[in-house]
Amino acid sequence: MILFPAIDIKNNQCVRLCQGDFERLKVYGKDPVLMAKTWKERGAEFLHLVDLDGAKDEKLINQDSIEKIIKTIGLHVQVGGGIRSKKRVEKLLALGIERVIVGTIAVENKKLLKELVDEYKERIVVSIDARNGKVALRGWKVISEVSSIELCKELEQIGVKTIVYTDISKDGMMMGPNFHIYEALSKEVNLNIIASGGISSIKDIYRLKNMNIYGAIIGKALYDEKIDLKEAYRCLQEE
Template sequence: MILFPAVDIRGGKCVRLTQGDYNKEKVYSDAPTEMAKEWQGKGAECLHIVDLDGAKTGESINKAAIQAIAEETNIPVQVGGGIRSLSVIEDYVASGINRVIIGTAAINDKKFLMDAVEKYGSKIAVSIDARNGFVATDGWTKDSTVKAIDLVKDLEAIGVETIVYTDILKDGMLKGPNFEELQTINDATTMNVIASGGVSSKEDIHKLKNLNMYGAIIGKALYDGTLKFEDVLDGEENAR
């Protein structure tokens, strides 16, 4: 299972939100690139980058900062947040981004998603952000009437290979992921499932690995010191 340290960017700074609430923000660094290089130095195999401004506005506001991370690190980087055009995907791929994550547009613009998957294949992933089993959009600020499990089936039919599944109510709470929901999603699809939201202990990571998750994103627990990435990585190595 791949462990992805998260680097969430808002206003050019590395921040964390609680349950996706833009009014509950904590700034951890004024230099996202340096934070990304720090996780690489601690042994990260991949990085998960989110443009929080982009997720809310639909514009890739922090694109330059994200491209700088791709250029100054030498591990795979996946990026999400406000990606709603093929030109933005092209810019990211050209700058060395390994995987581009489509979120809101996967709900609101299926043709765009299909075109992206047709053109870029495995470089496209979809973020499913769910609240009480229903998909949320626009930086988690809007709830849809689409059930997460139904979206999973649609995405697989389109040809998406990887999804990032986040239970919003678990995100930033340091109380563990929604294991039951994650198992339901993973059992319902052959796509790679990356778990996100609430991962806060070695036990959480071992449980996710036992559920055969493709990957897990770790955010607030790393920044608050609840988890040390080196310790988690050692545990993963010993378990292999």
């Protein structure tokens, strides 16, 4: 199981949101590059970066921070946030990013998604952000009528191999993830599932691992020191 420390970037600062609400934002550091270095020193091999300005307004405000992390930290990196064109995907992959995460186009432009998956294979990851089982779009601002499980089935048919699934109601709340949805997804699709939202303890990580979940993104629990990353890796290795 892969652990992905999350670095959410807004205005080139490291922040966290609660339930995707930009009005409930907390700054955890003014240098995302330094934060990336911190997680590397604590054992991280893969980072999950989110360009929040890109997700909300499709702006490239945080490009410099993302480039510096790629060029100076030396870890595997996946990046998401406002990536809705092939040109943007190509630019990010050219930087050396291992995986690009797309979301909105998985609902609004399946033709483009299929083109990207056919060309870039497993380097294209789809983010499924949902509230009450319905897919959220455009930085979580729009809740569609699309069933998240049915969308995952469609993605598998298109050729997607990996998804990031976030229950928005759990995100940043430190109350544990939605285990029920991950169990349901494991039965319905044969995808690499990266769990995101609400992971607040090593116990949560163990439970996801025992469900054979591919990966887990950890955000607020790391920043609020509820999970020690070194300890989390050590415990997983002991199992």
